[in-house]
Amino acid sequence: MTEAQAAKPFLKWAGGKGQLLEAISARFPGELVDGTLRRYVEPFVGGGAVFFHVAQAFHPDEIVLMDANEELVLTWRAVRDAVEPLIKQLRTLLYRYMAECQPGQQRLFLDVREAFNAGRPNYDFQNPPDGGVERAAQVIFLNRTCFNGLFRVNSRALFNVPFGKYKSPRICDAENLRQVSGLLRGVRVECGDFEQAAAYIDRETFVYLDPPYRPISRTASFNSYAAGAFGDDAQRRLAAFYRSMDGRGAKLLLSNSDPKNEDPDDHYFDLLYEGFRIERVPAIRSINVNPGKRGAVNEILVGNY
Numbered sequence: 001m002t003e004a005q006a007a008k009p010f011l012k013w014a015g016g017k018g019q020l021l022e023a024i025s026a027r028f029p030g031e032l033v034d035g036t037l038r039r040y041v042e043p044f045v046g047g048g049a050v051f052f053h054v055a056q057a058f059h060p061d062e063i064v065l066m067d068a069n070e071e072l073v074l075t076w077r078a079v080r081d082a083v084e085p086l087i088k089q090l091r092t093l094l095y096r097y098m099a100e101c102q103p104g105q106q107r108l109f110l111d112v113r114e115a116f117n118a119g120r121p122n123y124d125f126q127n128p129p130d131g132g133v134e135r136a137a138q139v140i141f142l143n144r145t146c147f148n149g150l151f152r153v154n155s156r157a158l159f160n161v162p163f164g165k166y167k168s169p170r171i172c173d174a175e176n177l178r179q180v181s182g183l184l185r186g187v188r189v190e191c192g193d194f195e196q197a198a199a200y201i202d203r204e205t206f207v208y209l210d211p212p213y214r215p216i217s218r219t220a221s222f223n224s225y226a227a228g229a230f231g232d233d234a235q236r237r238l239a240a241f242y243r244s245m246d247g248r249g250a251k252l253l254l255s256n257s258d259p260k261n262e263d264p265d266d267h268y269f270d271l272l273y274e275g276f277r278i279e280r281v282p283a284i285r286s287i288n289v290n291p292g293k294r295g296a297v298n299e300i301l302v303g304n305y
Contacts, residue, residue, distance in 0.1 A: 006056055007179035010079060011072075011140065012149025013047030017210060017255070020299065021049055023281040024208075025057075029251040029305050032058055032206045037251060039205040042066065043194035045076070050208050055183055063187045064200045070125045071139050072151070073191040078136035080184035083177050085130070089137035090172035097145070097171060106163045109145050112138055117158045125191070144169040195241055203249030211238055213257040214268070239272045246276075246304045258298040269300055277303045 009018070017024060031037045032054070038061040040054050045065040055063060067073050078086050093112070097105055116138045128135065143149055146161040154160050190196070194211070201207055212230035238254075245252055254273075258280055259266035270278060280298040 005179070007052055007183045008176060009047040009049050009052060010173065010177055010180055011047045011075070011143050011151075014148070014150050014152075017047075017049040020255070020281065020283055021053055024050060024253070024255070024301065025053060027253060027279070027301060027303060028054075029206060029253075029303075031251060032060075037204055037206045038062060039064070039200065039202075041197050041200050041205055041207045042210070043197040043207070044068075044210045044212070045072070045189075046210060048076075050210070052183070054206075054208075055187075060206075062200075064190065064197065065187060066190045066192055066194065066197050068191070068193055069151070070191055071135070073189060074125055074128060074132040075136040075139045076184070076189045078132045079177055079180050080187065080189065082131040082133050083181035085133045086136055086140075087172060087174045087177055089133055090140060090177075091174070093137060093141045094171040097141075098168070102165060102167075105145070106165075109142070109163045112141055113159055116142060120157060141171055144171045194238060198241070198245065201245050201248060201250050205250045207245060207250050207252045209238070209242065209252065209254040211235070211254075211256065214259065215257070236272065242273070242276075242302070242304075252302075252304045254302040256300050256302075258300045261297045269302070273302045277305075279303075 029037065032040075035058070040051070040058075040060040040062070041064045042048075042051055043066045045051060045067045048065070051063070051065060054060065065076065067076075093108075097108055100108060116135070119135065123135065125132075139151075142159060142161070143151060145164055145166060147164045148161075149164075150161045152159070152161050188200075194209070197207070211234075214232070214235055235256075242252055242254060256269060259268050260280075279301045281301060282296055283299045284296060
């Protein structure tokens with residue numbers, strides 16, 4: 001498959017695994033490579049970088065993608081089920097954006113953000129109007145034009161990221177959206193807590209878990225992708241889920257931040273996943289308010305094989 005043909009993530013996503021993909025794929029279980037594992041499950045899909053690689057390199061018989069973020073799941077489903085109407089909406093937003101100078105672009109961004117937030121309280125995510133196309137277009141537009149491509153919401157689930165001041169953001173990548181839509185045919189995309197993924201997991205399953213990261217410092221927190229932060233209680237619950245799925249015979253790989261970046265004596269994950277293979281791999285911290293604090297850090301990968 002050539003680069004031009006390959007589908008790639010259509011959203012920018014804090015913590016996205018594009019830069020770690022080589023390290024992660026080098027640690028895939030051999031049973032995935034030889035086709036023994038027929039199912040792939042990703043309970044925290046986010047931007048989906050690992051999914052795109054797995055789906056196009058190994059072609060599992062069954063794929064299940066999940067996330068607790070309703071807006072994200074709605075957008076993935078709209079790309080899968082209604083890509084042409086979605087492209088039409090995004091083109092309209094693109095033309096409006098590019099017709100303006102920066103002050104006008106910022107006004108458009110704020111107008112879309114206001115409409116997006118105003119529509120949230122009464123929105124029916126189970127049976128979205130127009131298949132979720134208008135709202136999905138807002139998600140992609142805001143993601144492509146906001147500061148650093150963050151998706152962050154406050155305690156009321158309202159999007160609160162400021163304008164990004166990009167001159168020519170990729171608001172409508174029509175060809176890639178079509179490629180993604182084709183790749184998603186037959187893929188189950190569910191909204192829910194990671195524990196609900198248990199219904200799809202058995203010994204023929206490879207599970208990649210990429211939860212909202214535990215903050216590596218008091219100021220570096222990027223776990224508010226959905227209302228309600230993913231705190232230490234959730235991390236412990238996830239570790240218990242990991243052990244439970246290990247008991248089913250599934251192959252599991254989990255990524256997270258490494259607290260030893262800040263405190264060499266912080267053994268939080270070493271204790272939480274004691275008994276499993278824990279590796280530390282270099283990554284680049286690309287999102288920080290202070291550019292001087294962006295740079296190389298370690299992340300952890302936890303495997304049960």
